[in-house]
Amino acid sequence: MAEQIKNFLYLNRRAPYGTIYAWESLEVVLIGAAFDQKVSLAFLDDGVFQIVKGQDTKGVEMKNFSPTYSALGDYDVNQLYVERESLEERGLSIDDLMHLTWEDEDEDWAEKDSIRVVSRAELARIIEQQDVVFSF
Amino acid sequence: MSELHTVNKSPFEKSSFDSCMEHALEGSAVLLYEDGVYAAIKGSAAEGKVKMAQGVKFYALGPDLRARGLSDERVTDGIEIVDYAGFVDLAAEHDKVVAWV
Numbered sequence: 001m002a003e004q005i006k007n008f009l010y011l012n013r014r015a016p017y018g019t020i021y022a023w024e025s026l027e028v029v030l031i032g033a034a035f036d037q038k039v040s041l042a043f044l045d046d047g048v049f050q051i052v053k054g055q056d057t058k059g060v061e062m063k064n065f066s067p068t069y070s071a072l073g074d075y076d077v078n079q080l081y082v083e084r085e086s087l088e089e090r091g092l093s094i095d096d097l098m099h100l101t102w103e104d105e106d107e108d109w110a111e112k113d114s115i116r117v118v119s120r121a122e123l124a125r126i127i128e129q130q131d132v133v134f135s136f
Numbered sequence: 137m138s139e140l141h142t143v144n145k146s147p148f149e150k151s152s153f154d155s156c157m158e159h160a161l162e163g164s165a166v167l168l169y170e171d172g173v174y175a176a177i178k179g180s181a182a183e184g185k186v187k188m189a190q191g192v193k194f195y196a197l198g199p200d201l202r203a204r205g206l207s208d209e210r211v212t213d214g215i216e217i218v219d220y221a222g223f224v225d226l227a228a229e230h231d232k233v234v235a236w237v
Contacts, residue, residue, distance in 0.1 A: 015146050017203055018171035046146050049174065052205035059199025059219075066205075090148060091179030091210075 006131040007038045012047035014136060016066070017057070022050045023065050025136035030068075033075035040079035041072075042123060044086045047136075051082070051115075053098040066098065073102030078114045085120045139164040140230035143172035144237060147182040152236040154185070159234075162191035167218070167226055169197035173204060178212045186212050197223060 010029055014021040033039060043051060050066070057064040072078070080100060087093060094117055103109040118126065127133060141160050147153035153168075153175045160166055166189075168176050175182040176196040186194055194215040201208075201217065208217060218226065227233055 015149070015171050015174065015204070017200075018144070018146065046149050046171075046174070049204060054205040054207065055203060056205070057203040060203045062203065064203075089181045090174065091177040091181075091183070096205075 003036075005036070005038055007129065008032065008040070008132045008134065009127060009130040010039070010041045011127075011133060011135045012041060012043050012050055013045040015046040015049040016055070017060070017062055021136045022047070025134075026065060026068055028134065028136075029072070029077060030075060033072075033077055039077050040081065040126075041077065042081040042083070042126065044083035044120075044123060046086075046090075048082060048086045048090060048092060048097075051080075051097050051100065052092070053096065069098060069100055073100065073114055076102075078102035078112070080114045080116065081123060081126055082115055082117050083120055083123050084117050087117070137231045138229075140226050140233045141166045142233060142235045143168050143175065144170035144235075146171040147175040147185075153182065156234075156236040157185050157189060160189060160192050165193045165195065165226060165230060167195045167197070167223065168215075169200050169223070173197060173200045173206065176201070176211045176215050177206065178210055183212050186215065195222070195226060 016022040055066040100114040101111045102114050141156050143153050143156050145152040173196050195218050196215050198217045198219050
């Protein structure tokens, strides 16, 4: 049977530490990355808090899993959509987020940004274009 | 009877913070912790509700702010940042604790 490549989108809508959703999503993304599909991630609603920079969990004695988002590029997961309205409602901007990048093999490993800030309307269209959507 | 209200859910996801704000009387205190600290972000949709509350003192738990990458400068003016010992002191200082879970 011919190999069929599908578009997978992971919807991340939860804050990182109050529940286990964010961490579970990241684990599933990393496992799924081994299957050679087209994978992208969307951060909207409280999900935008997952990739806020400067997280320091020492005081709450929990694992800080935020550095793992930096590894996504190495797994060819380099399409990260962040919803602009979700940032604004929370008093955040792109400057509050981690600088997540990937290296483009086709352009002599040039470093490129993984994050693309999109509007709510744009994200609706991005969701529409997917074959499979996973929600966390 | 002085009350300490506690909120541990995100104001953008659950109604806990909004309900707390609608029931917190003058002279009471509100402590934001866990995902409740997101209500303390300056410039967020929650800031107006913090500023509108008359005669209510606000606190936020520092370790939960730092875990979420929120530095002290990101916190709305007037909200006092406390540590776990401060949380205990607040619970002891008030006649009862009302938890908005």
